């Protein structure tokens with residue numbers, strides 16, 4: 001396994017609310033994620049898992065402590081730099097936010113278009129990953145014409161098409177049947193094999209546990225097991 005650091009935090013704290021409603025939800029979180037690793041984040045509902053994922057994904061502002069993603073300390077970045085960094089992170093969240101007016105293929109291509117790659121290559125890659133995820137018959141369908149599990153697979157294809165170095169996932173296989181979730185597990189394994197990228201995910205899927213290098217357990221905003 002490579003030792004290059006993909007993401008790290010040092011004494012990260014996060015609060016919601018203000019004054020009398022202010023509540024701490026992340027308490028001095030310090031951890032590192034290295035290239036080549038698949039790490040699972042567990043913990044009861046409300047323990048702070050999603051908050052941590054969204055901070056690492058530059059979707060939520062860093063409040064206290066330090067976090068560094070792909071070598072960039074988040075506190076030092078401008079909004080433009082943060083959005084460039086965000087484009088290098090693959091997100092798989094439960095609310096998949098597909099564009100309703102675009103087909104499955106066009107939704108995946110949108111992610112590819114963030115980079116200066118010729119359109120035909122992006123289209124080819126988008127089709128390849130959709131096929132890989134068993135959606136070869138749904139490439140030109142719009143989200144409303146797809147089942148929940150198919151929409152989830154389009155969202156996974158969109159998150160992975162650029163082969164991001166950091167992949168953040170919240171229950172990526174929850175809406176999938178056995179075959180589709182098996183395909184996602186294989187895809188994740190292949191993605192980290194090169195030793196260039198890392199995956200941090202919240203999951204209850206046993207197949208993912210078999211794949212993981214480490215499990216981080218959170219309770220009430222703290223990391224209990226490293």
Ligand SMILES: Nc1ncnc2c1ncn2[C@@H]1O[C@H](COP(=O)(O)OP(=O)(O)OP(=O)(O)O)[C@@H](O)[C@H]1O
Nearest residue numbers: 016017025043044045046047048049050051052218
């Ligand atoms: N936008 C918000 N405003 C106020 N409080 C929030 C907000 N989002 C989350 N919280 C609270 O912060 C705490 C941590 O929530 P978070 O969603 O990070 O936990 P979680 O471990 O991901 O939970 P789950 O497994 O249910 O998704 C919870 O007490 C939650 O109620």
